[in-house]
Amino acid sequence: MKIKKILLITLLACPFLLTASNGKNEKIRLFSDAFENKTPDNNKKRKLVQQLVAAKYRNEKLPICNMPDDCWTVIAQYLPLKDKYALRLLSAYFKSLFYESNLNGNIEAPKIRSNMLTLPSFSTDENTVFKQRRHVAKFMEKTHIELLKIERPQDFVAPVQDFVVPVNGKACNGKTWHRIKKVSLENSSVNDTQFSIMAPFFPNLENLNLNACKNIDFKVFLNECKVCAGGVDENHPDRKALGKIAGINAMAEPQRSFEINKAFEENPNIGKYFSIPEWDKFKHLKTFDLGQTNIQAQGLQNILSNCSKLNNLCLDLCGHLLLGDLNWNDIANATDSLGIKELLPVYFRESLTKDHIDALVLLINQHTKTLKSMSPEKRADFMRNILKKHPAFFDYFVDLDWSTAKEITILSIKRPFITGPGLQKILSNCPKLKILDLRDCRGLSLENIDWSNVRELRILNVKGATNLSNKELEKIGRCCPKLTTLVLSNPKRDHNNKEADFDWTTGVDWTLFKNLTTLSLDNNLLISNESLKKIRKGCPQLKSLKGLICGDADSKFNLDTIDLSLLKDLTVLELGIEGANIEIKPEYLRYILDNCSFKKLFLSMESFPSGVFNWSKLGKSLECLHICYANIKHGALQKILQGCVNLKTLDLSCSCNSKFTLKNLNWSSLGGTLTSLDLSRNLMVEGCLQPILDSCINLKYLDLTACDTLPLKNLNWEKLKKLEYLDLSESVISLEGLLPILENCPLIKNLHLGKDNNVGLKEFYEGSPAVFEELKKLLIERIKKQELENPDNKKNKKDPREIEEK
Numbered sequence: 001m002k003i004k005k006i007l008l009i010t011l012l013a014c015p016f017l018l019t020a021s022n023g024k025n026e027k028i029r030l031f032s033d034a035f036e037n038k039t040p041d042n043n044k045k046r047k048l049v050q051q052l053v054a055a056k057y058r059n060e061k062l063p064i065c066n067m068p069d070d071c072w073t074v075i076a077q078y079l080p081l082k083d084k085y086a087l088r089l090l091s092a093y094f095k096s097l098f099y100e101s102n103l104n105g106n107i108e109a110p111k112i113r114s115n116m117l118t119l120p121s122f123s124t125d126e127n128t129v130f131k132q133r134r135h136v137a138k139f140m141e142k143t144h145i146e147l148l149k150i151e152r153p154q155d156f157v158a159p160v161q162d163f164v165v166p167v168n169g170k171a172c173n174g175k176t177w178h179r180i181k182k183v184s185l186e187n188s189s190v191n192d193t194q195f196s197i198m199a200p201f202f203p204n205l206e207n208l209n210l211n212a213c214k215n216i217d218f219k220v221f222l223n224e225c226k227v228c229a230g231g232v233d234e235n236h237p238d239r240k241a242l243g244k245i246a247g248i249n250a251m252a253e254p255q256r257s258f259e260i261n262k263a264f265e266e267n268p269n270i271g272k273y274f275s276i277p278e279w280d281k282f283k284h285l286k287t288f289d290l291g292q293t294n295i296q297a298q299g300l301q302n303i304l305s306n307c308s309k310l311n312n313l314c315l316d317l318c319g320h321l322l323l324g325d326l327n328w329n330d331i332a333n334a335t336d337s338l339g340i341k342e343l344l345p346v347y348f349r350e351s352l353t354k355d356h357i358d359a360l361v362l363l364i365n366q367h368t369k370t371l372k373s374m375s376p377e378k379r380a381d382f383m384r385n386i387l388k389k390h391p392a393f394f395d396y397f398v399d400l401d402w403s404t405a406k407e408i409t410i411l412s413i414k415r416p417f418i419t420g421p422g423l424q425k426i427l428s429n430c431p432k433l434k435i436l437d438l439r440d441c442r443g444l445s446l447e448n449i450d451w452s453n454v455r456e457l458r459i460l461n462v463k464g465a466t467n468l469s470n471k472e473l474e475k476i477g478r479c480c481p482k483l484t485t486l487v488l489s490n491p492k493r494d495h496n497n498k499e500a501d502f503d504w505t506t507g508v509d510w511t512l513f514k515n516l517t518t519l520s521l522d523n524n525l526l527i528s529n530e531s532l533k534k535i536r537k538g539c540p541q542l543k544s545l546k547g548l549i550c551g552d553a554d555s556k557f558n559l560d561t562i563d564l565s566l567l568k569d570l571t572v573l574e575l576g577i578e579g580a581n582i583e584i585k586p587e588y589l590r591y592i593l594d595n596c597s598f599k600k601l602f603l604s605m606e607s608f609p610s611g612v613f614n615w616s617k618l619g620k621s622l623e624c625l626h627i628c629y630a631n632i633k634h635g636a637l638q639k640i641l642q643g644c645v646n647l648k649t650l651d652l653s654c655s656c657n658s659k660f661t662l663k664n665l666n667w668s669s670l671g672g673t674l675t676s677l678d679l680s681r682n683l684m685v686e687g688c689l690q691p692i693l694d695s696c697i698n699l700k701y702l703d704l705t706a707c708d709t710l711p712l713k714n715l716n717w718e719k720l721k722k723l724e725y726l727d728l729s730e731s732v733i734s735l736e737g738l739l740p741i742l743e744n745c746p747l748i749k750n751l752h753l754g755k756d757n758n759v760g761l762k763e764f765y766e767g768s769p770a771v772f773e774e775l776k777k778l779l780i781e782r783i784k785k786q787e788l789e790n791p792d793n794k795k796n797k798k799d800p801r802e803i804e805e806k
Helices: 002-021 026-036 043-057 070-077 083-089 092-097 127-142 153-157 192-199 226-231 241-245 255-266 268-273 299-307 329-331 338-344 345-353 356-364 368-373 376-388 420-429 470-479 529-538 588-593 634-643 690-695 735-744 769-791 800-805
Strands: 101-103 106-108 116-118 145-149 181-184 208-209 287-289 312-314 410-412 435-437 458-460 483-486 517-519 546-551 571-579 598-603 624-628 649-651 676-678 701-703 725-727 749-752 763-764
Touching: 043 571, 070 092, 083 092, 106 299, 116 127, 181 769, 226 268, 226 312, 241 268, 255 268, 299 701, 329 376, 356 376, 368 376, 763 769, 769 800
Parallel strands: 116 145, 145 181, 181 208, 208 287, 287 312, 312 410, 410 435, 435 458, 458 483, 483 517, 517 546, 546 571, 571 598, 598 624, 624 649, 649 676, 676 701, 701 725, 725 749
Antiparallel strands: 101 106, 749 763
16 A cells, blocks of 8 residues: 555656756755656657646546656655565566666666665575575575675575575576675674685675674684585594584683694694684775674784775774783782782673683783883783783784774774773874774773874764873864864773863863864863853854763852853753752753753753743754653653654653653654653553553654563554564563564564563564564464463453464
8 A cells, every 4th residue: 555655646746856856955856867867768758757747737647667767766765665675566567677687788787776685584494495595596686785684694604505506507607796795794693614604705895794793703713614625524534633622613712722722732734624714805895893792802903904995993892802901010019819800901801701811810920920020111022922822812912003904984992991002003003084982991091192193083982081181182182173073081080180180171272173063071070161161162163062060069060150151052962960959940941941942952960840841942943852860740741742842852761750750641742753762760650651652653762671660561552663672671571461562563673671581581682573473473372371271361361363363
């Protein structure tokens, strides 16, 4: 039905689109370009336009197939993915638009491109899977797929030959795989052997996503393919040696490294069965997501050395990665093993296994006497040489060379251990950096860092770093004049700091940041009205101010001294109230509501101010509202919902402490706009959630974490057809309550149920509709089983067989 409506609208809109093609809208001009191409049949297209216009006014019908193919190329850009694929099944004509065509011997690309293909889960039957793989390969070749998503690596790997042989029996010419520009293995179980098999098939790969691929170790591994290719059978001389290490890839560190080293010593010839990732096959790689992987320094060095075209690199949450030396001077003075362990980077210590950390501490402890006796400047080189010789640590303690990473423009390093000298190597070798994210890198000192080589830097996040004094901040402004976004780090993180050097007022020339549009002060209590005035005056383009916090009466910036006029002309404000029993005055909130035009407003406070407030003026511009820890009342919240009619995101986490706050609210004013709602950790009872489900039909994100007083049974989810993300962690859930969600929310992609949930299901479900279809079948089976075991409880319940038929 949706396809019919789309086609009807298209026919009716054609004349108006063409009439408006001379306007400013580039997308409309693209549509008219389909008729204005300089081709021999241009007159035919002009006649068609005249026919379409005439037919509209005569209320006549024209064959839609007469429209130029280029028009459908543009129309398909606006269709949802599901409707686009449904269009392929409408007729033979539309089907032809999705496949390549052969005109006079010239291969033309499809008029409507399929942006992404998610590999399906194949059959376990050998004969069936052979046909399925060939069918997929042929489909990829005809549609010119460029983005491939692989959720189950085993569906790709064995046997690969089936995947590259089309139905006609001839070997694939390689174009199918050469066209692939992006591959996503995110959160999959792919291992080193499987990845090594895939690599040669994508010689032109530009974008690779390995985020959360925990089974790839990025170092030496036993390659099972080499074992098979070597013809190792029962009579082979290496059979016995390989049998001893058959499960070596699955071993935990440091045992794995010890066993590999032992196997090499006993039989040097066995090395031919081992491999390392072949990054030289990814010469065209530009974007690489390694977030949440076990990448170590040596693995990263191999990538940097072979992938010289990298311009976007993500190393977020890589706990095994050390971008700099440990503090060997403090370690040398440690009195025992426990002291050494405490001095290791926290995230590094948490990421490695206990045995691995214990082995490292033992090794360091054996050399502490030697460390103490030598000069401090020699300690790092001495320990690096010791650790490089150890089989369990030589991959971790590597002096990284970033000289081949000159093309990097975006670099994200959230939480891994990095030192000042480690950061300096990056800055000195990556002159094209535009975005640098260093948030939550504990222990990173910004003292004496030279920023002069990254003058193109636009976005910088150093939240969590230390020693960002007035002097160092001014140095950043002087060296990086193009900065538009700056996230600073609260100087309170280091108790040795002198306040005079970190109030970001004295000695800081804010005119150096004249292009700044977004600034986060990270809740710096040293900020005053004076410093805020200097910031607003020196940064005339500033529109987003975050991390601004008001303290008690003794603070430099408090509710009695704040100059609210400094908040005018901002579009984003994040204002926090710190301290017990501190309330924002009603007149302050009224000033904000009457004089500001925020698009985003973040308010964190102990208690929401009492009184009646008119949100209608601010509500015209407000799209995102966060009110946290505010203990808001029912009437005050209803006023917000009535006044903020353009809200797209609403966060009320930890703000509704009364069971009456959310009960029977009228959400109809937000029904067409609200897409994200966070109600986590609130007191909710029956009658709180159903009005939301009935009114907010465009919700895509809903967080109900720790709403343990909310009954999730007997709710009607029929109107939430667009819901994609639902978090029910730490809430009381049931099989009967979950089933209607899966039945009525077809687009759901992420479902959080929390650890040790009361229904015995997995903590987290993510993926394609097939994942949730399997979950739905599981729920139906378990409900049936419960009814058989407890027939007395069957009354007043729907029959699961009826649900299954529906």
